[in-house]
Amino acid sequence: MAHTDTRSALLAEAEILVRTKGYAAFSYADLSDRIGIRKASIHHHFPTKEILGITLIDSYLEHFTAELDALAAKRTDTKSKLLTYGDFFAESLRDGLMPLCGALAADVAYLPISMQQRVKKFFEIHTDWLEAILRDGVTQRELQLSSPPRKSALLLLSTLQGASVVAWALKDPAIIRPAFRQALENLIK
């Protein structure tokens, strides 16, 4: 198997494990079982678990920012963009996956600093994106906000992140969509 195949298979499987069991609770042995490669061989691709974790966040972040950029550039109204953004969370949870950085955030005190920083950066990117979209919507006179864009962005992110946690615990992914919709309706004057 080509380098990239196994490597990306490992990354994909690691992502699933982190987003279901959490970073602390998954091991190279788990990956070994699922990919069908020896534990030691995983170290060939990812020398340490920390490097695997870093790579995981980085590639996820890269992929996600690309999607956010595409969404921001789309020629639809602000509200649709925000709803699509919310659907990212609703869909991933419906597929049985926690949002990556929501999953990582819980064990953040256990994570190596290199990963902590990336988790933080991840949340900042999300907040910044939401803030920019909201600000744009205001400029375009598409919507009015009941509080400053930054605060509103944090509220929307919190709502989605929290709805994911609650949905995860209650095993009911259906609560995310209406919760976010409502938060959005309540926010936009």
Place this chain on the structure above:
Amino acid sequence: MAHTDTRSALLAEAEILVRTKGYAAFSYADLSDRIGIRKASIHHHFPTKEILGITLIDSYLEHFTAELDALAAKRTDTKSKLLTYGDFFAESLRDGLMPLCGALAADVAYLPISMQQRVKKFFEIHTDWLEAILRDGVTQRELQLSSPPRKSALLLLSTLQGASVVAWALKDPAIIRPAFRQALENLIK
């Protein structure tokens, strides 16, 4: 040392560990270090980690429901009650602690079923309480809701849970209070 002293010290310390590092990431060795008792002696109080985990949730739940009952019985207006409820989260995070079941929810797929059920029950108790308080507020004509009490309760819980996660990752506890306040303002017509 009396039985209850060590036992409750173990529980208290375990709670801190779960609420900072997560359930998967803490060990009997951690407890041993912090309490000054041998690892094997912990098994005398809590035969297995699962029993410790169950006891932890149960006693936390007992303590919390008592507080919720007291708050519900208080003779203040609905909005004050909700704000006080929100302060539980804001304060615990300011003290460097994630909400217990928020922390557990992330690793829920790793937890034994006995603990999963309790985490679920925990969220249901919170939602039920919020719903009852909101319903009461409507009946007393203190407030009007833009959507049904159940949905509104889920939204408030999600907001707090999510704001805790975001605050935890960004290491900025200050975002919880305004986020919840805003969610509440937006919810109440």
Place this chain on the structure above:
DNA sequence: GACTGCCTACCTATTGGTAGGTATGTGATA
């Protein structure tokens, strides 16, 4: 001939947990 991708075989540290012992009660009975 060097690099890639995997292997077997091994390492040390740590995990949750057990076996069996000891000191200090505590309560019932002769």
Place this chain on the structure above:
DNA sequence: TATCACATACCTACCAATAGGTAGGCAGTC
């Protein structure tokens, strides 16, 4: 009141399983 039985709360010394990680070899490919 002395003592016997039993429980409590801790201990040392283990255990098998698993954690993440290393050393070195070997087949194929550029």
